[in-house]
Amino acid sequence: MRLVLLGAPGAGKGTQAKLLIDKYGIPQISTGDILRKSVADGTPLGKEAKSFMDKGELVPDSVVIGLVKERLTADDCKPGFILDGFPRNTSQAETLDGVLEGMGAPLTKALSIDVAREDLLKRLTGRRTCKGCQQMFNIYYSPTAKEGVCDKCGAEVYQRDDDQEATIKNRLEIYDQQTAPLVDYYTKKGILVSAMSDGTIEDMFAKVIKLLED
Ligand code: AMP
DSSP states (O other): OHHHHOTTTTTTTTHHHHHHHHHOOOOOHHHHHHHHHHHHTTTHHHHHHHHHHTTTTOOHHHHHHHHHHHHSSSSSTTTEEEEESSOSHHHHHHHHHHHHTTTOOOSSEEEEEEEHHHHHHHHHHTEEHHHHOOHHHHHHBOOBBBBBBBBTTTOOOOOGGGGSSHHHHHHHHHHIIIIIHHHHHHHHHHOOEEOOOOHHHHHHHHHHHHHHHO
16 A cells, blocks of 8 residues: 555644554655654764754755655555554655556555544643654543653654644644645545544544545
């Protein structure tokens, strides 16, 4: 399965991606995770990306597309992959189509995870991520058993710099302007499926599986 996950920041793309990895044994390619790692490692790419990320703006296409192209050619992507956070605009989507066509491996589906706007803020401000295994928690909905410590691997959990309220507003605006049009893009291609996320993580996962396997 070659899948793109669409949805506003905080919709739960990463959470569903982690469940899909376990079910299908295919890797998640999260451009946000790759960029955050480059920032943490202090690489030249990370230094370039940081200023955009801190403001909640998109990192230039030239940077992100290069990262994704390289990742897609890795052996573990042969059985399929879950793209999370990429593409973020039409130009990235068109480039992705071209790359996958060249590989003879077009997208199977694009899954849009829809969430009421009023829920997104709480999901984003409450979000915490494990520094070790990247497991996600939420201080309101799914807190760690011990504050600040990952239930799964025991590493420290942290709040992303860009999950502060001012940055969130900018990220949502950019999502509306640049990323939301991808719903139409994939609808026209006949591969869009969408689900409203208004229950538990497990409820949503059941809906997702049904849509992917129908
Ligand atoms: P995310 O973890 O997907 O919310 O991404 C965090 C930040 O990384 C975004 O706000 C952007 O600054 C940057 N980023 C992630 N994916 C992309 C992408 N496909 N294109 C441009 N910037 C991206």
